[in-house]
Amino acid sequence: MTSTLAPAPRRTRSPGHAPKSVRWRGPLIAWLFLAPALLLFLYFKFIPMFVGLWKSLFKVQTFLGDEWVGFQNYETIITDSEFGAAIWHSVVLALGTTIGSIVLGLVLALLIEGPARYLWFVRTAAFLPVVTTMAAVAEVWRIMFHPADNGLLNIVIGWVGVDPQPWLASEDTSLWSIMLMSIWRGTPYDMMIFLAGLVGVDRTLYEAAAVDGASTWRRLRHITLPALRPVFWILFTLAAIRGLRVFVEVYVLTNGGPNGSSEVLMTLIYKLGFQKNELGVASAGGIVLFLATLVLTVIVQVLRKRQAT
Amino acid sequence: MVVVFTGPLVGLLISAFNKTLDPTSFSLWPDEFTLENFVQAKDKNVYLYLLNSFIVVGFGLLLQMLVSVFAAYSLARKKFRGMTIVMLLMLTTMMLPEEIIAIPLSLVLADLPVLHLNLIGTYAGMILPVGAWGFSILVMTEFMKEVPVELEEAARIDGAGELRIFATIIVPLCRPALGVIGVFGFTMIWDQYLLPLIVAPESDMWTLPIALRSLRSDEEVGIGVLLAASLLALLPSIIAFLAFQRQFMRGLTSGAVKG
Numbered sequence: 001m002t003s004t005l006a007p008a009p010r011r012t013r014s015p016g017h018a019p020k021s022v023r024w025r026g027p028l029i030a031w032l033f034l035a036p037a038l039l040l041f042l043y044f045k046f047i048p049m050f051v052g053l054w055k056s057l058f059k060v061q062t063f064l065g066d067e068w069v070g071f072q073n074y075e076t077i078i079t080d081s082e083f084g085a086a087i088w089h090s091v092v093l094a095l096g097t098t099i100g101s102i103v104l105g106l107v108l109a110l111l112i113e114g115p116a117r118y119l120w121f122v123r124t125a126a127f128l129p130v131v132t133t134m135a136a137v138a139e140v141w142r143i144m145f146h147p148a149d150n151g152l153l154n155i156v157i158g159w160v161g162v163d164p165q166p167w168l169a170s171e172d173t174s175l176w177s178i179m180l181m182s183i184w185r186g187t188p189y190d191m192m193i194f195l196a197g198l199v200g201v202d203r204t205l206y207e208a209a210a211v212d213g214a215s216t217w218r219r220l221r222h223i224t225l226p227a228l229r230p231v232f233w234i235l236f237t238l239a240a241i242r243g244l245r246v247f248v249e250v251y252v253l254t255n256g257g258p259n260g261s262s263e264v265l266m267t268l269i270y271k272l273g274f275q276k277n278e279l280g281v282a283s284a285g286g287i288v289l290f291l292a293t294l295v296l297t298v299i300v301q302v303l304r305k306r307q308a309t
Numbered sequence: 310m311v312v313v314f315t316g317p318l319v320g321l322l323i324s325a326f327n328k329t330l331d332p333t334s335f336s337l338w339p340d341e342f343t344l345e346n347f348v349q350a351k352d353k354n355v356y357l358y359l360l361n362s363f364i365v366v367g368f369g370l371l372l373q374m375l376v377s378v379f380a381a382y383s384l385a386r387k388k389f390r391g392m393t394i395v396m397l398l399m400l401t402t403m404m405l406p407e408e409i410i411a412i413p414l415s416l417v418l419a420d421l422p423v424l425h426l427n428l429i430g431t432y433a434g435m436i437l438p439v440g441a442w443g444f445s446i447l448v449m450t451e452f453m454k455e456v457p458v459e460l461e462e463a464a465r466i467d468g469a470g471e472l473r474i475f476a477t478i479i480v481p482l483c484r485p486a487l488g489v490i491g492v493f494g495f496t497m498i499w500d501q502y503l504l505p506l507i508v509a510p511e512s513d514m515w516t517l518p519i520a521l522r523s524l525r526s527d528e529e530v531g532i533g534v535l536l537a538a539s540l541l542a543l544l545p546s547i548i549a550f551l552a553f554q555r556q557f558m559r560g561l562t563s564g565a566v567k568g
Contacts, residue, residue, distance in 0.1 A: 026387065026388075026389065027387075027389040027390060029383075029387065029471055030383040030387035030388075030389040030392075031383070031389070032383075033379045033380065033382050033383035033387075033475075034379070034380050034383045034384070034395060036375070036376045036379055036380070036440075036441070037376045037377070037379065037380035037399075037441045037446060038380075038395070038398075040376065040437060040438070040440045040441035041398065041399075041402055041441050043417065043421065043422075043437070044414065044417070044437065044438040044440075044441075045401075045402045045405060045410065045441075046398075047417055047422055048410040048413040048414040048416075048417045049405065049410055049413070051413040051416055051417055052409075052410055052412065052413035055412075055413060055416070108310060111310075112310075121311075122310065122311055124551070124554060125311045125314065125315050126310060126311060126314045126315075127314075127550075128314065128315055128318055128547060128550070129314055129317075129318070131496050131546050131547065131549075131550040131557070132318065132543050132546055132547060133499060133500050133518055133542050133543055133546055134500055134502065134518075135500075135502055135518035135519065135521055135522075135542065136321075136518065136521060136538075136539040136540075136542035136543045137317070137318075137543070139521050139525065139535060139539045140317050140318075140320070140321050140536075140539060141317065142525075143532065143536075144317060144320070152320070184313075184314070184317075187314075188314060192558070241406070242406075245406045245408040245409065247408050247502070247503060248502045248503075251502075252521075252522065266408050269411070269412065270411070270503075273411070273412040273415070274412075274415070274507070279412060279416070282412045283412050283413055285412075286408075286409045286410060286411070286412055286413070287409075289408070289409050290405070290409045293404070293406070293409070294404075297404070
């Protein structure tokens with residue numbers, strides 16, 4: 001490769017202009033380095049996105065050819081009671097998990113905040129649920145949720161005098177049990193983010209407050225929480241979006257049961273697409289999920305802006 | 310607190326080596342130590358599934374790191390028209406969760422546009438889609454921006470070509486960031502569930518996480534094999550996390566708190 005800086009024959013050219021070859025070579029190299037990423041994104045993100053959008057307008061039939069149905073698939077989703085229940089379960093699960101993890105994460109972060117060396121161990125240990133493989137963790141919880149008296153969780157709550165619960169086996173408790181596991185898994189992550197946020201809180205404010213004789217609660221209310229506000233927004237958005245598209249937890253723990261009581265949007269889409277071969281409706285379900293995510297993100301951003309001003 | 314968050318995992322560790330095979334035998338105290346669960350796991354192909362997982366994560370991670378480093382070099386060190394759009398596209402892919410496109414992705418994988426390849430039932434079908442990850446690219450880009458321009462200019466004056474500058478100056482300096490994207494990429498690929506579920510219809514290509522479900526419903530084996538397999542599915546990411554903790558925490562805060 002010849003260097004572009006090698007003395008080229010000087011032509012009459014204004015000094016700001018590079019020789020022609022240099023002008024297109026720079027961008028070309030940039031695009032070449034980007035090409036692998038863009039190609040993979042194109043094939044496995046963007047094309048599927050458009051295929052999904054396109055197929056959602058068809059009754060997809062493998063051998064008979066696709067039949068244009070317009071917005072009928074979307075109508076099915078909006079009016080079908082199964083979908084209605086699944087959307088509702090998704091929202092409940094997303095909100096419950098998000099709020100539970102944020103509140104618990106904040107409390108724990110405030111409790112273990114500090115530079116002490118031994119905390120390193122506590123943080124590491126507490127963080128383990130976050131990095132572990134969802135499918136395996138869910139199997140473990142499924143066993144712990146064993147509904148009989150000798151199920152592990154029933155033994156544990158028995159110690160504090162609570163009656164055995166049916167957990168995943170009952171329509172009334174299945175969704176809450178899944179939520180419990182999700183909070184267990186989400187809390188340490190939120191805690192770590194809060195800890196990172198707490199480092200940024202101005203220490204001199206605490207000292208000033210201490211001099212003024214402010215109580216712990218007031219310090220928390222007027223200094224710590226306002227300083228953490230951006231962290232709250234980020235966590236809320238991230239967790240709510242993650243919660244809406246929950247799949248593995250439900251698929252492994254209950255697969256939507258018993259009797260559809262814990263069916264969420266993604267498990268329903270999965271069943272429609274891969275078991276009942278209703279690819280058109282399933283694609284439309286994916287688009288609805290995407291729109292819900294988008295709307296949620298926009299709402300949070302607007303609220304955030306309004307609060308900031 | 311430590312008990313609450315690690316209890317289930319410790320319980321798994323103990324129960325996987327436990328003798329009783331009663332379906333409720335998940336416990337925090339061992340009855341009788343045995344390796345039998347791991348021996349029986351062999352008959353149930355658990356180690357084949359583990360190998361599949363390692364194949365996918367090995368090649369997937371290698372591809373992902375290469376792709377990220379290349380893309381980041383362009384985004385961090387070059388100025389070109391259309392850069393904003395590319396950045397926007399990357400962010401879009403991060404906003405677009407894989408679950409949403411799972412159904413159409415299965416159609417695309419069955420018949421790749423233009424190339425007309427069927428990737429269903431191939432390792433490539435599990436590896437290629439995880440090859441580009443917006444998070445890795447962005448973390449890498451942020452890091453590469455910090456490398457001083459002077460180094461690059463000096464090399465250029467010495468007559469080094471583009472690829473040489475990239476390979477001998479930029480990439481070695483980015484080793485810490487490679488650790489970050491490596492450990493995150495590893496856990497992300499290892500945790501994949503829907504993708505192998507879509508791509509691997511035959512059990513001989515299953516990865517360990519998706520194989521757990523069939524082990525559970527297999528009535529010939531007790532719960533011990535399921536627990537042993539679950540432990541094997543958890544260990545790699547736990548080990549990766551413990552070994553690269555500092556990089557992990559750095560990536561976590563750089564990825565989340567910014568903005």
